[in-house]
Amino acid sequence: MKAEGIAVLSISSALYGFSIILVKMALNQGYSSYSLVSSRSLLSIPLMALAIFFLKDKVNYERPLPKRDLILIGIIGSGTAMMTLYLGQAYTLAINAGFIFRFVFIFTALFSHFLLKDKIHRGQYASMIIMFIGMYFISTDGKALNPQWGDILVLLASLQVGFTNVLAKITMKKVNSYMISAIRIFIGSVFIVLVVSALFGTGTLSPISSIPFTIVALALLEIIFIFLYYRGIEIEGPLTATLFFLMGALVSAILSYVILGETLSVIGWAGGVLIMVGAYILIKKSK
Template sequence: MKHSFKGFVYVLVFSLTWSFMALTEKYAMLKGNDPIKFAFQHFVVAAILMFFYVMYEKRSITKIDKNSFYKIILIGVLGSGIAYTLNFIGLKYTTSMNFGFIIKSTVIFSVLLAHFFLKEKMSLQKGMYVIVLLFGVYLISTKGETFIPRSGDLLILSSAFLISSANVISKPVLKNHSPEIVSFYRFLVAILFLLVIGLVFVPNFFEIQNPLLVLGSGLFDFLTILFLYKTIKETNVSYMTMMSMMFSVFVAIFGYLILSETFVPIQLLGAALIIGSVVMIHKSKI
């Protein structure tokens, strides 16, 4: 399919806000915030922002058919609730380097799932782009160091599969409902899921440790999920996933500028491979 300029802008905004959200969450973890507690709090902020945005757009949050409603529940549980929990548990048993690379296996899962369930085209060209993109992410995430498997890697891989599944499920839902409505209910389901988990396993669950970080992360998540679904609605799941590999480039750049993380020459090669592939993907009809 021919890709629109609007879809290109949407996916760039999605990747950019996602990178800011990731850096905010990383900083929050460095500050000692509990991951489940922080996730719940930032989802509450995101849901409130989305609610007011839906009201501003004068969209109804009640006119949802039963089939779509069940799918949205599944999207929220898989894409935000379980996936988010697995990410943070996995991070305890693996390295940030491994996490940064493995989580982007979403590009493999998304392309395959979209092919089988959404009938999106599979081609040699698309396969080559996936390989080049993953190699670029590998260079950025590992800085050229040897990848050593850790016990938490399987949890991160499972999270990537669930995120991809949620994105594929969302495509048919977005045919009948706006990105704003799907986003709002995704946040709401995630809040309810994490509320149950938090009340059972997390002491002082409602304590807010860093209000500004919660507000910032919630704002970025509000924008990230909104533009994720705008992209999927405008284009397709494969395009969104491959183009959003720019996330790794943005995280590396802003991590260097904001968190004073190191940036080595081999990462420039990885960034060049990703940027070059993204340009070619947008110009192609895959």
């Protein structure tokens, strides 16, 4: 791996692990998931408009822009996926969300197989099964028969992100990763603000004035994360980038314990270990 790839992916993963905790802290204060994601998105719109303006020279205009793919990356990656993730976090522990969202690795591997024609071998399928068992343990604590709704929503969010990771890699053949990042956040943010405001009213933007520092932090964390993470995908590919993304689960778990006082049982931690081990095996088999 290149030094730049290791650096950008390690930093991006840690930042995302911290953002999981920041969202949970705001949810614990009584703010709705929709108001948080909508407020954060509103701040991101002008910032990404400026970014697109300054990055426009990074686009190769000799080739037709993949407009459909860019729109899909924006609406799904920074739109519906983030709305699903924020809603899921409202109904589960930050530790659970931090671990389960790392299932994006499995979905990235599957979409890489179908869209990029990357082969998945028998050993890789076995590692995926290990990760699913781990997700069950961490979400049910070995007691309930079915995962909680919040965990399922977080899992659905990871599926959407896995798809856009691979689609972004395909699009990087024509568009610079930084421009894709800016377009993704801009389109996704506009989508979220319009949808949430239409469904729940503009009152959902109130956190901007009541907890401005938290909203600014959430917006900046997402922007920096996406720019670094997509650069990592451009350098190392979607599978390797997602492996580093797993490191953020440890950040989420540690901060959940230190800041929020959340804990997991032995079974829950065992599930987390299975997720990490399964993903590590999967990336090793992918080489």
